[in-house]
Amino acid sequence: MTASLPRALGAELLGTSALVFFGPGAVVVQAQTGALGHAGVALVFGLTVAVVIAALAPISGAHINPAATLALTLAGQFPRARALPYVLAQLTGATLAGVTLLLLFGRVGQLGVTLPAGSLGQAFVLETIMTFFLLLVALRSGLPWAVGGVVALEAMMGGPVTGASMNPARSFGPALAAGIWTAHWLYWAAPLLGAGLAVAANALLRPSEPVETHPHQAQEFVSQGANP
Known part of the structure; x- marks a missing residue:
């Protein structure tokens, strides 16, 4: 059963707020205390995404990311009429979390704002590639541990270079709160481009005809998230 739009929007607002509070919040805590380390911050991002998907996916799908909403809409897996309300709910949740971090910590660690450490071109390409792989996994699997694992992996690798946003809402909330x-x-354009590329790749990977599997192969397809 599809959840009513108000319930779904509430879930998106709550889920995105959790992501921005705990993810960039971990950046702030690391800047203030040095207790988490880079890998710890990346793990917080991944765990938050996994928990939010597990808890809220039955209500809204737990997009918590405008790029994810775009990808699902382009793939025909999400109603176009709900796309803009979802994005607005995500941005609202991100803003609330960013303001909460500001009230709690001030501008420590620049509130986890995503900023390129190298050239804009390098950051753009890296954000596009990371978003591509994140949303390809989301489109083909959607399992909480898989999506959360990709977020943690990419945050460990790309975080020092771009902040590993992969999510316009994640970048928007802290940027607004910190000014x-x-x-x-870049943190809008690159993730949205990555979303489009992920949809195209998913369409190429999806079998055009039903795939016949032998009994001993069934578990392998399930574990890989294949879509026969």
Whole structure:
């Protein structure tokens, strides 16, 4: 059964708020205490995404990311009429979390704002690639541990270079609260491009005809998230 739009929007707002509070919040805590380390911050991001998907996917699908909403819409897996309300709910949740972090910590660690550490071109390509793989996994699997695992993996690798956003809402909330908009356009353009590329790749990977499997192969397809 499809959840009513108000319930779904509430879930998206709550889920995105949790992501921005705990993810960039971990960046802030690391800046203040040094207790988490880079890998610890990446793990917080991944665990938050996994928990939010497990808890809220039955209500809203737990997109918690405008790029994910775009990908699912382009793939024909999500109603177009709900796309804009979802994005607005995600941005609202991200804003609430960003303001909460500001009230709690001030501008420590720039509130986890995503900023390129290298060139804009390098950051753009890296954000596009990371979003591509994240959303390809989401489209083909959607399992909480799989999506959360990709987020943690990419945060460990790309975090020092771009902040590993892969999510316009994740970048928007802290940027608004901190008043830091440096290269903010990049954290919209690259994830949205990555979303489109993930949809195209998923369409190429999806079998055009039903795949016949032998009994001993069934478990392998399930474990890989294949879509026969």
